[in-house]
Structures are given as structure tokens and as C-alpha cells.
Amino acid sequence: MRLVVTRLTQEAQDVLGVELRARDGEMLPSFTAGAHVDVRLPGGICRQYSLANSPLERDRYVLGVGLAAASRGGSAFMHQCLAVGDCIEVSAPRALFAVAAEAAEHVFIAGGIGITPILSMIHWCEAQGCPWRLLYCVRTRARAAYAWTLARHGERVRLHVDQEAGGAQPDLAAWLGNAAAGAHIYCCGPEGLMNAVSAQAAQAGWPRAAIHFERFAATGATASDDRAGSFKVVLLRSRKSISVRPDQSLLEALEDAGAAVPFSCRQGMCRSCEVPLLAGQADHRDFVLSDEERDAQTCILPCVSRARSAELVLDL
Ligand code: FES
Numbered sequence: 001m002r003l004v005v006t007r008l009t010q011e012a013q014d015v016l017g018v019e020l021r022a023r024d025g026e027m028l029p030s031f032t033a034g035a036h037v038d039v040r041l042p043g044g045i046c047r048q049y050s051l052a053n054s055p056l057e058r059d060r061y062v063l064g065v066g067l068a069a070a071s072r073g074g075s076a077f078m079h080q081c082l083a084v085g086d087c088i089e090v091s092a093p094r095a096l097f098a099v100a101a102e103a104a105e106h107v108f109i110a111g112g113i114g115i116t117p118i119l120s121m122i123h124w125c126e127a128q129g130c131p132w133r134l135l136y137c138v139r140t141r142a143r144a145a146y147a148w149t150l151a152r153h154g155e156r157v158r159l160h161v162d163q164e165a166g167g168a169q170p171d172l173a174a175w176l177g178n179a180a181a182g183a184h185i186y187c188c189g190p191e192g193l194m195n196a197v198s199a200q201a202a203q204a205g206w207p208r209a210a211i212h213f214e215r216f217a218a219t220g221a222t223a224s225d226d227r228a229g230s231f232k233v234v235l236l237r238s239r240k241s242i243s244v245r246p247d248q249s250l251l252e253a254l255e256d257a258g259a260a261v262p263f264s265c266r267q268g269m270c271r272s273c274e275v276p277l278l279a280g281q282a283d284h285r286d287f288v289l290s291d292e293e294r295d296a297q298t299c300i301l302p303c304v305s306r307a308r309s310a311e312l313v314l315d316l
Contacts (some may be wrong), residue, residue: 003028003061005086012145014067016079017052017112019060020090027058031093033124034117034186034214038264038272039074040089046264047074050116050188050214051093052146054123061090064145066113076154090262096271097188097214099124102300104131104182109175109197111189112143118188119146122153127144132156136176137193139163163263172200188214215269215287231307235259235316236278250302250312261302266269268304275300280312 007019021027036050052242053062065078067313082088086174094263099106099121106125110118115136125132134153137160138144150157175198178184185206187197194213201211234241251273255263264272268286273281277300284294286301293299 001028001090001092003090005082005084006060008082008084010184011064012147013140013142014069015078015143015145016065016082017145018049018063018065018078018082020088021065022059022312023087025059028061029092030058030065031055031061032095033093033099033121035120036117036270037091037093037269038090038270039063039078040091041074041077043073045073045077048095048265050120050272051095052119054127055120056123056204061093064113064116064119066145087271087305093221095272096213099186099188100210100212101128102182103130103184105180105184106130107176107179107183107185108132108134109137109172109187109188109189109193110134111137111193112139113145114188114190114193114214114239115145116188117146118186119149121186122150131180133175134158134171135160135170137162137189158316166241169196172196174203176200176204176206182208184212186212186214191215229306231309232311233307234311234313236313237316244306249304250300250306253304254316261316263303266303268301270303273303275302276315277312281308282306282312283308 003020005021006021009017012241020080030052033055038046039049040046046262049063049065049168051061052064065075067079068075097117108118122132134157136157140163141161185201187194226260230243232243240257242253242257244250251263253262265269269288271288277298282297282300283306285304
């Protein structure tokens with residue numbers, strides 16, 4: 001759908017708030033807290049941005065756009081070229097990161113621009129009267145987007161500013177150790193923070209189903225920069241057999257073979273390219289499948305994932 005930019009706000013250093021509404025003032029498709037949309041930008045660029053506003057609001061979407069240091073055009077365009085009145089192409093919201101309504105407490109950990117989906121989750125918790133707490137980690141106070149909104153929640157919000165802590169890491173053990181029985185943990189932020197939360201939660205014996213992660217950028221190695229080895233792929237329904245070269249992704253090989261696989265991010269973050277896997281062992285390199293889905297070996301995201309076995313059989 002084409003939505004109009006109705007407001008641009010500077011939420012913090014290098015963080016732009018973008019309000020989008022329907023051109024005719026109609027209601028927008030509903031979304032759940034933590035959902036994101038795909039935004040299509042000039043030059044064929046597609047980026048995922050989380051919705052920051054309350055899921056109860058049906059008349060607007062609010063995005064928080066961090067200016068990526070190594071922007072390949074997406075966030076740089078949003079920061080430098082976008083103007084009120086512009087129309088941009090936006091997908092319907094998709095929910096890969098969602099609140100567990102049954103949780104006894106919602107324990108949030110956000111790093112930098114990772115606050116965006118968590119802010120929407122906090123709106124949801126407030127509306128439902130659910131207990132929540134937030135540990136918000138930023139490099140400097142000037143980069144703490146939405147700090148003015150969060151300040152009214154008092155001690156529920158703990159701000160960890162790297163610069164003021166002398167480089168000391170946030171005390172994750174204490175933060176998670178204070179959680180109520182039956183709490184769920186939600187973390188969105190840089191890779192290092194999520195790895196630290198994952199390790200701390202595992203050490204403390206948290207059930208994996210009670211921990212939720214959202215990656216807002218593919219900062220680690222992906223298939224595009226860590227490709228290795230060729231492998232064969234059988235497309236069962238179209239009765240084709242193809243080879244995937246070391247220098248191409250499985251998705252690229254499928255496209256070369258004429259297979260119509262939808263895609264969006266091409267970074268293993270959105271699931272839009274998901275394909276049923278009928279046989280073979282996938283080398284999952286995405287950021288969205290659960291551990292159970294990886295172990296089941298029944299689907300693969302071909303934009304980044306490859307093969308552990310010599311051959312994969314796909315339902316294509
Ligand atoms: S295109 Fe987004 S996960 Fe493959």
C-alpha cells in the first residue's frame with residue numbers, strides 16, 4: 001500500500017521518527033505489538049522497520065529509523081531525503097516478534113534502535129495492565145530515542161548509558177534474576193547484546209520458549225559474505241535439478257532456474273522467502289527460525305541458508 005508521510009520527528013541523535021497514514025484517511029491494517037513493515041525505497045531498496053506506536057492505533061504507523069553507520073541507501077535515504085507529504089510503498093505489518101499474552105511479567109531489554117518494537121510492546125502492556133520492566137542500553141544519552149516517553153514510567157525503566165558507565169556492561173544477571181516466575185524475556189538490539197542475553201538466560205535455566213529475540217540488522221556474517229561450497233538442489237514439483245555455486249545464494253540459484261520465490265529482505269530476517277524442505281540437511285543462517293524449526297529441517301530461507309548435506313530437496 002502507498003502511505004503518506006505525515007510527520008517526521010528527531011527522536012534522538014541519528015534516530016528519525018516517521019509517521020505514516022493512508023492518503024484517504026482510512027484505517028490501516030491492524031498490527032500486533034512488535035510487528036514490522038517492509039518499506040520499499042527508490043532504487044529497489046527494501047528495508048524492514050518495526051512499528052513503534054500502540055497496536056490500538058488504527059489510523060497511523062510510526063517507524064523509528066536509526067541511521068546505520070554503513071547505510072547502503074535505506075536509512076540514509078530516510079534521514080536525508082524523506083519529506084512530509086511524500087508517499088512510500090509499505091507492506092502490511094508482519095509479526096515475527098510478539099508478546100506472549102500469558103506471561104506473568106514482560107521483561108524487556110533493548111539496545112539502541114532496538115527500542116522501537118519494544119516501545120510498541122510497552123504500549124500494549126500498559127493498555128492491558130500487564131506488568132513490565134525495561135532495561136534500555138544506549139551508547140550515549142543523546143542516542144536514547146523515546147526517552148521522554150519512557151521517563152513517565154519511573155523505575156520500570158532502567159537506562160544503561162555505556163559512556164556514563166565507563167564501558168561497563170549492564171548487569172544482565174541481576175536484571176533477569178529479579179524476574180517473576182513465569183516471566184518472558186524480550187530482547188532487540190545489536191548482536192553482542194542479544195548474545196549476552198541469550199547466554200545469561202541459558203545459564204540461569206530460562207526455558208527457551210520464554211525468550212524472544214528480534215534482530216533489527218544483519219550485522220553478523222551471512223551467506224552473502226560467508227558462502228562456502230557448492231551443493232545440489234532438487235526442485236521436486238518442477239522436476240529440475242540445479243547446482244548452487246559457492247559465489248551465489250540458494251535464492252539466486254533458484255531465480256536463475258526460473259523458480260518464483262517471493263523475497264523481501266534477502267538477509268534472513270523476514271521469512272518471506274521460506275520454502276518447504278522435503279529432504280536433506282539445511283545449514284540455517286537466518287535470524288528468524290526458532291530452534292525447534294531449525295532442528296525439524298522442514299523449511300529453509302534460501303536468501304541466506306545453504307546445505308550441510310550434498311543435496312537438498314525442495315517443494316518447488
Ligand atoms: S528474503 Fe527475508 S528471509 Fe529471505
